[in-house]
Amino acid sequence: MTNTSTLAPRGGGRASTPGRRRSHRPPRASGLPAWSIPYVLLIPGLLVIGALLLWPLIQMVIISFQKVGLVQISGKKPATWVGLENFTKVFENDIFWSSLRNTVVFAAIAVPLTLILGTAVGVLLHRLGKKMSLFVIIGIMFAWAVPPVAQGMIWRSLFDAEAGIVNWALNLLPDGLSNALFGRANWSGVPWLNDAWSIYMALTVCVVWAGFPFIAVSVLAGLKGIPAELYEAAKVDGSGAWRTFRKITFPLLKPVFAVLTVLSIIWDFKVFAQLYVLAGTTNREAYNLSMYAVTEAFKAPPKMGSGAAIAVVLTVILLIVTAAYIRQMFKQEEL
């Protein structure tokens, strides 16, 4: 309905168009010069993006320099400027540094793992027969489709101390081997989701499991675009699988990998739902920047200013990464 009403004024051109036109030029919409049409079409989208993304983004930066607590939220008092106080307080807090470390280390491990596993599966899919390939694609599609909250639930249950499969599987290891590797033979009741490091291990497994299918399917799509003759020629020349990948596949798919890498970095830097389910909000040692920003802003009593300051740090990191992403996208031209 909105669609019709937005367009109606320009649609008036229909009635006033007298008979057949000779020129190939599009008809002028009534009352609007042709050059203005794209701008008119853009207005609704720009309004939404401006009002709901850009304005809040600017607001967030402003709030990061203000004190916004309960009285300010209720509107009883105007927000007061505190300069850099939010930032200095946040930077003095150990939780900020452990959150930053958790965020960066997690991304540094999860992103390459997802990319390597995804690429390997993509190459595998390309070499499998048609039926087998479809079978595997449908399987990995399930892992990819599970909502993030449900992903967290699944892995929380698998890493459960009492009833989890992970502990059951580790108990299957021969005691000697288990002792040699991990220094313990009995895994019953080991609580994985108490310590920050083991929470992040579970999170890594969860995110890599849910993330590799997208990489695999994208790589497969890229591989299908590479002419088969190139591979046949390589085969004739006696090139091995690894050499073929390094000399043909990787260079040709470089733009694909660049985009996939940046997307994965963005996703893994701001992972929230899975961590929220796996760790909850009470374990401050296990916060990443997303979780820290949100809990700091909404805890009792709320500290929106400090929360915004942390969110600013996260956004700046993501902006730097995205700059590389946008450059890559525009290098491809033909947008």
Place this chain on the structure above:
Amino acid sequence: MKSPLARRRLGKTALNAAGVLVFLVAVFPVYWMVSTGFKANDQIFTTDFIPFPTHFTFEHVTRVLTDGVAGHSIWLYMRNSAIVALGTVLIGAVFALLSATAVARFRFKGRTPFLALLLVAQMIPAEALLIPLFLGVKRLGLYDQLLGLIVTQVALTLPFGIWMLRTFVAAVPKSLEEAAWIDGASRFTTFWKVLFPLVAPGLVATSIFSFITAWNELIMALYLINDPTKYTMPVALQYFFGQKGTDWGAIMASSTMMTIPVVIFFLLVQRRMVSGLVAGAVKG
């Protein structure tokens, strides 16, 4: 085993075995979620590995459908999620189509900055928007309202919606529109009668993407809604972690119910989502 034929057959078997392994690794956790929802409690709370529910039960499913969480059945939360997701899709689709037509059909000043803006917008973390949006939603009286949630979801899904839809609009041959113009159709008629039907499949794909995103979203729903009768599924699920312990049967039954629509939609548009996400990088 030395002959090339035998070696090739061995290679083929190894590849297929790897394929089956990947399949199992991907599917097992999903299978675990589904099967746990149908296991009796004595089979869930055990240190043994019970591969499939031998004490098969609908107990958890009926429990979450009738009692549910916090005195409300799962249906209520599913309905709330559906309202938010459908509202997001309906509003978002109109805006996305208009903007996508502008960038795909016209070359105008400011087009490149707008495309860059879309890419930047996709990166902005929801956590960063949450604080100002919370304050804004509160000021507008939309706090604790599904409409407030819909508005924020439109914002979060629109940039990618436009980005994805523009490739569909661009794929419609311009000559078709020109033919309509020659026949004296107005711009609006051309848009409605020629472009729209051809872009419809793309609009469906984009809408499904927005639907899934809004259906899955946690942060906004967590902090913009306080009233339990307005919880969405991702928020409601948290309340199965009770003080008396974790109700895994109920969690897994509800998680499965939440996942079913996503999986169905996903299978419909997965290819389009891939090409949308890596558009510009993957040619063809």
